[in-house]
Amino acid sequence: MEETRTIPGALSNERLQLAIYASTKRLMDHRSGAITPELLGDYQELRTQANALKKHTIDNLDYYLEMVEERVTAHGGKVVFCETGVEVSDFILKLAKERGARLIVKSKSMTTEEIDLNERLEDHGLQAVETDLGEYIIQLIGDTPFHIVAPALHLTRYEVADVFQEKLGVEKETVPEKQTMIARAVLREKFLAADIGITGANFVVANSGAVVVVENEGNARLSSSAPRIHIAIAGIEKLIPRAQDLGVFLKLLGRSATGQPLTSYTSFLSGPRRGDEIDGPEEFYLVLLDNGRTKLLENPDRRQSLYCIRCGACLNHCPVYRKIGGHNYPWVYSGPIGAIITPQFHGVSKDPWLPFASSLCGACAEVCPVKIDIPKLLLDLRADVTKDKEQKGKSGSERLAFRMFAWMMRRPKAYAMAGRIGALFAPQGSPWISRVPWYMNLAPIRAWLSQRDLPPPPPKSFRRMWKER
Amino acid sequence: MSREAILGRVRTALGRKAGQLPGAIPDAYLRPPAIDDLTGIFCVVLEKLGARAYRVSSMADAREQVSVLVTKKTSIASNSAVLTECGVTGLPGVRSGVTDKQELRDLCASAEVGITSADFALADTGTLVMLSSGEEARMISLLPPVHVAVVPASRILSSLDQLLTTLPLPAERTSSMVLITGTSRTGDIEQILVRGVHGPGEVHVVVVESAQKW
Amino acid sequence: MPSVVSLFVTCIVDQLFPKVGMAMADVLGRIGYDIDFPEAQTCCGQPAFNSGYRDEARNVAEHFLRVFRESEYIIVPSGSCTSMITHHFRELLPDNAEVGRIEAKTWEFSRFLLEVAKVEDLGARMACIATYHDSCHALRELKIKSGPRRLLSHVQGLDLREMDTAEECCGFGGTFSVKFAEVSGAMARGKIDSIKKTGASVVVSIDSSCLMQLQGALHRAQLPIRTMHLAEVLAAR
Numbered sequence: 071m072e073e074t075r076t077i078p079g080a081l082s083n084e085r086l087q088l089a090i091y092a093s094t095k096r097l098m099d100h101r102s103g104a105i106t107p108e109l110l111g112d113y114q115e116l117r118t119q120a121n122a123l124k125k126h127t128i129d130n131l132d133y134y135l136e137m138v139e140e141r142v143t144a145h146g147g148k149v150v151f152c153e154t155g156v157e158v159s160d161f162i163l164k165l166a167k168e169r170g171a172r173l174i175v176k177s178k179s180m181t182t183e184e185i186d187l188n189e190r191l192e193d194h195g196l197q198a199v200e201t202d203l204g205e206y207i208i209q210l211i212g213d214t215p216f217h218i219v220a221p222a223l224h225l226t227r228y229e230v231a232d233v234f235q236e237k238l239g240v241e242k243e244t245v246p247e248k249q250t251m252i253a254r255a256v257l258r259e260k261f262l263a264a265d266i267g268i269t270g271a272n273f274v275v276a277n278s279g280a281v282v283v284v285e286n287e288g289n290a291r292l293s294s295s296a297p298r299i300h301i302a303i304a305g306i307e308k309l310i311p312r313a314q315d316l317g318v319f320l321k322l323l324g325r326s327a328t329g330q331p332l333t334s335y336t337s338f339l340s341g342p343r344r345g346d347e348i349d350g351p352e353e354f355y356l357v358l359l360d361n362g363r364t365k366l367l368e369n370p371d372r373r374q375s376l377y378c379i380r381c382g383a384c385l386n387h388c389p390v391y392r393k394i395g396g397h398n399y400p401w402v403y404s405g406p407i408g409a410i411i412t413p414q415f416h417g418v419s420k421d422p423w424l425p426f427a428s429s430l431c432g433a434c435a436e437v438c439p440v441k442i443d444i445p446k447l448l449l450d451l452r453a454d455v456t457k458d459k460e461q462k463g464k465s466g467s468e469r470l471a472f473r474m475f476a477w478m479m480r481r482p483k484a485y486a487m488a489g490r491i492g493a494l495f496a497p498q499g500s501p502w503i504s505r506v507p508w509y510m511n512l513a514p515i516r517a518w519l520s521q522r523d524l525p526p527p528p529p530k531s532f533r534r535m536w537k538e539r
Numbered sequence: 540m541s542r543e544a545i546l547g548r549v550r551t552a553l554g555r556k557a558g559q560l561p562g563a564i565p566d567a568y569l570r571p572p573a574i575d576d577l578t579g580i581f582c583v584v585l586e587k588l589g590a591r592a593y594r595v596s597s598m599a600d601a602r603e604q605v606s607v608l609v610t611k612k613t614s615i616a617s618n619s620a621v622l623t624e625c626g627v628t629g630l631p632g633v634r635s636g637v638t639d640k641q642e643l644r645d646l647c648a649s650a651e652v653g654i655t656s657a658d659f660a661l662a663d664t665g666t667l668v669m670l671s672s673g674e675e676a677r678m679i680s681l682l683p684p685v686h687v688a689v690v691p692a693s694r695i696l697s698s699l700d701q702l703l704t705t706l707p708l709p710a711e712r713t714s715s716m717v718l719i720t721g722t723s724r725t726g727d728i729e730q731i732l733v734r735g736v737h738g739p740g741e742v743h744v745v746v747v748e749s750a751q752k753w
Numbered sequence: 754m755p756s757v758v759s760l761f762v763t764c765i766v767d768q769l770f771p772k773v774g775m776a777m778a779d780v781l782g783r784i785g786y787d788i789d790f791p792e793a794q795t796c797c798g799q800p801a802f803n804s805g806y807r808d809e810a811r812n813v814a815e816h817f818l819r820v821f822r823e824s825e826y827i828i829v830p831s832g833s834c835t836s837m838i839t840h841h842f843r844e845l846l847p848d849n850a851e852v853g854r855i856e857a858k859t860w861e862f863s864r865f866l867l868e869v870a871k872v873e874d875l876g877a878r879m880a881c882i883a884t885y886h887d888s889c890h891a892l893r894e895l896k897i898k899s900g901p902r903r904l905l906s907h908v909q910g911l912d913l914r915e916m917d918t919a920e921e922c923c924g925f926g927g928t929f930s931v932k933f934a935e936v937s938g939a940m941a942r943g944k945i946d947s948i949k950k951t952g953a954s955v956v957v958s959i960d961s962s963c964l965m966q967l968q969g970a971l972h973r974a975q976l977p978i979r980t981m982h983l984a985e986v987l988a989a990r
Contacts, residue, residue, distance in 0.1 A: 081939050093730050112570065119568045130561035132549045145710060151542040203736055204727035222727050230728055246728040250736055257737065262648060278710035288681060288723040288738025295677045295715070296644070306545065313710070314567040314703045321699075332664045332699070335738065336718040340710035346673030348618075349640050350714055360545045367552035389922045393939050427933055429926025429940070430803065432893035452805030472801050476809035479764075479795040480816045489768045502972040517931035521938025522969030525769050532762050532771035536778070536790050 074216070074224055074397040081393060086224055090395055093223050094386040100329025101383060101437070110325065119318045121441040124377035127276075127309050131367070134276040134309045135358065141279025145341035147354035155185025158303060158357055162187075162266070163194050165299070165355075171196075171265030175257075175297065177283070177290035178202035179270025180218060180380060181305050181359060183402040187268075198268070199260045201289035203253055210237045216396040217404070219327050219382040224395060257289070267293035267351070271304035272379065273319060274356070277312045280340035281356060284323060286333050294339055300351040302339070306358050307376035313338070319379060322439035326381035362415040372447060375411050377440040384434035384444065390427055400424065406434035410447040418454045419462070425451035486533060493527040502526060571701035577662045578692045578746055584665035588721030589734065590742035598625035601689050601747045605654065606630050608687050608743055612651040615643070618674045619656035621689055625747070627654055638673070647682035653739070654687045655680050657719075659702055660695045660744075664720055667744065668702060671715035680719060686739040692748040759789040759824035761817075761859075763834045763961070764796040770961045776988035777830050777862055784872050793820045799837040802845070803927045811845040818842075818851045826869065827859045830984050832891025832960050835861040840894055861891065863901045863959055863983055873907055879989040880910030884953040886944070886967065887920045888960035901959055901983050908986060916947040925966035941970035948978060956980045 073079030074086055081087070105113045127134055139149040152158045166172070174191065176182065176198055188198045188209070200209040204222035208215055210233050215221035222230075231244040234252060243249055261267075269290050271281035281302040283290045294300045310319060316338075324330040343350030366375050385391045385405030396404035400421045401412045409424050418425070425448045434444045459465050478485050495510060496503070502523035506515055518524060530538070550557065574580055582592035593604050602625045609632060616628050616635035628635040633654065637643045647653060655675055659668035667688055671677050680686050696702050699718070709716040723738030734740040758781055762774035778788050798813030817838070821827050829835045839856045846852050866872050885905065891897040905913050924930065924940025931937075944967060948956055956971075956978060958964050964980040971978050 077933075078935060081935055089729075096730060116568070119565065122565045126562065126564050129553060130555070131553065132546050132555055132557070133559070133561045135546060135549065141710070145714065151540075151545050153541045153544055157541060201737070202727070203725045207727070220727065220730070223730075225728070227729055246731045247733050249728055250725060250733040254736055258648075261737075262644070275710075278708060280710045286724050287736040289736070291677070291681050291717065292737055295681065306549070311564060312567060312707070314569060314707050317567070317569045317700045317703050330720075332666055332718060332720040334719070334721050334723055336720070338709050338716040338718075339714065341714045343671070344714050347671050347714060348638055348643055348673060348676040349678050350671055354714075358545075360541075360548070364545065364548035364552055367549060389924070389940050389943075390933075390936055393936050423932075425805075426929065427936075429889070429922050429924060429929045429937070431889040431922035431926070433889075433920075433922070436893055449803065449805075452803070453807050454805075456805035468804070469806070472804060472806040472809045475801060476798075476806075476812045479798070479813040482793040482795055485764075485795045492768075502969065504973070514928075514931040517934040518969075521934050521973070522941060522966065523972040524969060525965055528769065528771050530771065532767040532774040533790070533792060535771050535775060539775075 074395055077394050077398050080395045080398055085226070086395060087393070089224055090392055093220060094392050097328060097382070097386045101326055101386070104325040104329040104331060110321070116318055116322055117439055117441050120322055120439055121377065123310060123315050123318060124440050125374070127311055128307065128367070128373050128376055131306065131309065134311060135306060137276040138274055138279055138309060138356070141277065142341060142356050143279070145279050146344060147279065147341040147356060150355055150357045152357055153360045155187065155361055156190070158185055158359060159187055159190035161357065162191065162301065163196070166196055166266060169265065169299065171299065173260065173264045174198040174266045174268055175201050175260050175264040175293045176268045177270065177285065177293045178205050178221070179268070179303060180402060181270050181303050182268065183215065185359070185361060199257070201257050201261065201293060203250060203287060206253055206257065207233060214397065214402065217382060217385055218380055224397070261292040261296045264297040266299045266301060267297040268301045268303060269294050271302050271308055272323065273310050273316065274304050274308045275313050275316070276309050278340055280313070280338050282316065283337045283339065284320070284333050285335050288335060291335050291337055294337065295350055298351055299353045299355070300339070301355045301357060303357040303359060306360055306363050323379055323381055326383040326437065326439045366411070366414050371450070372414060374442050375414060375447060377442055378407050379440060381439055383437040383439065387433040387437050389429065389431060389433070406444045407442070410444055410451065413451050413454070418451060418458050422455045422459070425455060486531070489531050496527045569700040569704050571697045571704060572663060574662050574697045577695040577697060578748060581660055581662040581665060581695050582746065584663065585744055588665050590665070590721050590744065593743065593745045594748060595745060596748050598747060598749065601745050602626040602630070604745045605687055605689060609633060609652050609654070613649065614652040614654055615646045615650040615679055615683065616654040617656065617676060617679050620674065621656035621691060622654060625689060627689060643676055644678055647678040650683045652685040652687055653679040653681070653683035654689070657688050657690045657694065660690050661698055661702060661718070662695055663698045666699070667719040669717045669719060670709070670713040672713060677715055677717070681738055684735055684739055685741040685743070687743045687745070689745045689747060692746050695746070756785070757787045757789050758826040758828050759791055759821060761794055761821065761827050761829045761834070763829065763831045765961050765965070766830055769965065770982070773830055773961055773982040773984050776982065777828065777984040779988045780875055780984060781828065783875070784870055789824065791820050791824070797834045797837045799834060800927055802837065802841060807845060814842050814845050818849070818855055821855065821858070822851065824858060826865070827855070828862055828865050829859060830862045830959065830961070830982060832861055832888045832895055832897060833962060835859055836890040836894040861895060861897060861959065863904055864895070864897060866904065867900050873903055875904070875907065875987045877907070877987045877989050878909040879986055881955050882912045882914060882951070882953045883955040883957050883986070884914050884916045884948055884951045885919060886923060886956055886958040886963055888958050888963045889922050891959055892920060897959070901957070904983065904987060905957065908989070911986070914951040914953055916951050918944060918947040923963045923966045925962045930966060937966070938970065941966055942974070945970055945974060945976065949976070954978055957983055957986055959983045
């Protein structure tokens with residue numbers, strides 16, 4: 071497997087750069103094509119509505135959690151609240167044991183990636199098969215998803231051919247259509263033999279006790295309909311109040327993610343089969359996961375981090391993501407949304423560099439369907455990082471530099487003097503500067519010069535020119 | 540218990556008490572578009588999705604169209620009254636009237652075509668709305684590689700917004716409502732579009748425009 | 754119409770690109786304004802704010818408020834510095850009434866020309882093929898997009914061609930440019946590829962920080978394309 075997991079590696083991997091660039095560009099173009107004034111004249115109004123609905127739900131989350139629990143129960147299902155990922159897998163292992171279940175089919179769910187569910191289930195002798203094509207390939211390789219919506223974005227057909235040959239024992243096949251059919255045949259057997267189907271949930275509808283699962287392949291429909299038991303796993307933040315609110319959210323999700331007004335399948339599932347329904351699961355469980363989300367609820371400014379509907383638009387538009395790729399983020403959630411939720415879940419001292427890995431261009435906020443102010447949260451987290459470092463006595467030279475900066479910027483004469491002194495030391499006369507004398511070779515200057523030239527200091531500052539005009 | 544712990548933490552973080560009602564909720568935002576030619580728009584959009592649309596003016600013509608699509612193939616049909624009415628269930632090679640779950644699944648797994656009606660259709664997105672019931676099982680529109688749907692034109696709504704206005708609580712009617720928009724597809728390998736990954740790769744919708752309301 | 758405008762040239766223009774400040778003063782003077790340059794000005798504090806040093810940024814912001822207290826119009830040749838003042842001072846000083854007053858008085862240069870001075874044709878002349886780079890704060894926080902293009906459309910002899918990635922970040926981002934230098938450099942090189950495709954010999958922006966990033970990368974790539982601030986183009990005769 072080619073290098074994707076370091077920043078220099080990703081940057082120098084030309085094929086990867088092309089793959090990321092082309093894929094994200096395609097998704098960006100599809101999105102903008104789907105939200106033109108002719109097709110979606112009230113796009114901006116929808117974003118405002120979506121933000122308001124999410125705010126209302128999150129600000130009253132306990133009320134809606136109890137509502138969904140009541141509704142699920144009324145329809146013959148069961149809600150299981152889990153504080154941690156371990157509790158989720160414990161619940162599933164216990165249920166599987168009680169039911170004699172051994173084979174599980176799974177449709178794509180970032181929440182289950184977050185808690186490493188498959189690993190834990192496999193450790194206890196269950197087989198948990200990913201059925202989304204991209205996730206299936208990733209699972210065979212033993213890799214992690216590269217993008218929230220396109221997990222195998224970084225792979226070529228040749229890499230897929232190799233892994234199918236190695237892991238499935240089939241002849242080497244490099245045509246994507248044929249590769250897909252190979253996977254389809256293998257997975258169909260699994261769907262029909264599986265004891266348990268696990269899905270995620272794009273939305274959890276409080277007044278209906280329902281999960282909404284949005285997909286293009288059909289594997290979520292199969293995972294939720296073929297096995298006897300359907301378990302839907304969702305973070306507590308996935309709630310929306312009413313089925314009618316899907317009018318807002320579904321209009322935004324497909325278009326923001328892939329440019330589709332609606333994906334091939336949108337399932338609205340509210341429990342085990344009932345009445346005279348012929349097929350469908352006999353048992354339905356909705357697992358509602360905390361895993362640190364309640365921490366993010368505490369700060370009213372930062373609660374908006376939980377509004378995310380996992381469309382991936384921020385990834386596609388982020389110039390940093392488009393260069394470093396999903397594997398260079400420390401957690402399963404990558405891109406701008408990953409950059410703001412990771413420090414809030416794990417604490418700022420774990421990956422203190424992450425909030426700074428952004429030029430604050432704001433492209434993410436511009437495209438976020440639920441109007442999360444990602445740049446503001448990045449700035450807030452940066453302040454958290456410096457405070458954290460100060461409290462731990464790890465401030466270093468940067469704090470000193472900014473103290474001096476502030477000191478100087480309040481004293482115009484000192485500032486002007488510093489300017490004149492600095493100009494004296496810098497190389498004069500050359501158009502732009504490629505190297506500096508040893509005494510100027512500080513880390514920031516070295517870093518700058520590693521990529522581009524420095525401007526030559528002018529003979530006079532503006533203030534001198536102005537004075538002398 | 541985890542339930543109490545989580546709800547407790549949520550309430551503490553939000554400054555809310557148990558049993559406290561929520562603040563005012565924003566109104567539901569539904570804006571069904573005004574579409575005159577529902578059938579026309581539905582068919583155009585459906586074809587753009589890579590599915591096929593056929594407009595017929597009678598149940599007999601519907602049967603005719605379906606027979607073309609299923610000739611020499613094994614088919615499993617749902618128990619929809621629409622299909623019985625137009626005589627599709629009587630076509631050669633078509634099994635129907637199955638109510639046993641396992642038997643139905645086996646038939647769906649081996650059939651080449653699944654034939655259903657649809658509870659609603661949505662014109663502006665080319666969508667079929669299937670509610671699971673004694674008449675319409677989930678697997679028929681899912682397992683076979685080809686899906687044929689016979690839909691009375693009177694069931695075509697303008698949009699998802701109109702569906703949610705007409706049916707604000709789908710969960711009261713069914714455990715499963717599925718919106719089917721085009722064929723099964725993926726772009727997971729090099730972003731190349733492939734149809735028929737797990738669900739049907741071919742979708743044919745026969746729209747019956749007759750005076751009768753279904 | 755006011756007769757006096759105050760210039761906040763920004764620390765980067767003051768120290769590294771003084772001609773931008775002179776050009777801006779020239780243009781404003783030509784259309785009838787008297788220019789006030791409060792000498793005690795230094796910086797808006799953005800470098801500290803963006804690096805997470807809020808106390809330090811606050812101190813610098815307070816100095817700015819003092820220096821420009823009496824000004825009626827504060828003209829700034831930078832989108833990012835303008836948005837620091839008009840959008841972020843309030844986060845640093847939420848209870849300070851002076852902040853609201855300063856927000857209303859602070860104008861990015863191109864916006865001032867169009868919306869206050871109500872001038873579109875500055876009588877400028879520059880024969881060249883040019884392309885315009887939308888700096889991020891200007892575009893997304895201040896919603897400045899068509900204004901500079903309108904001003905450029907009146908420059909005699911200037912053939913303005915859009916690059917296909919005009920709205921993409923140049924990669925400067927303040928300390929991001931040195932903390933994540935490789936990514937920053939890769940972003941700059943991506944912009945340069947777009948610029949080359951337009952055939953432009955001049956890249957124009959309203960932010961000197963972006964121009965410094967792009968010019969540095971252009972020069973390293975030994976390309977004969979130069980960067981100019983909008984003020985310099987509008988001052989050209």
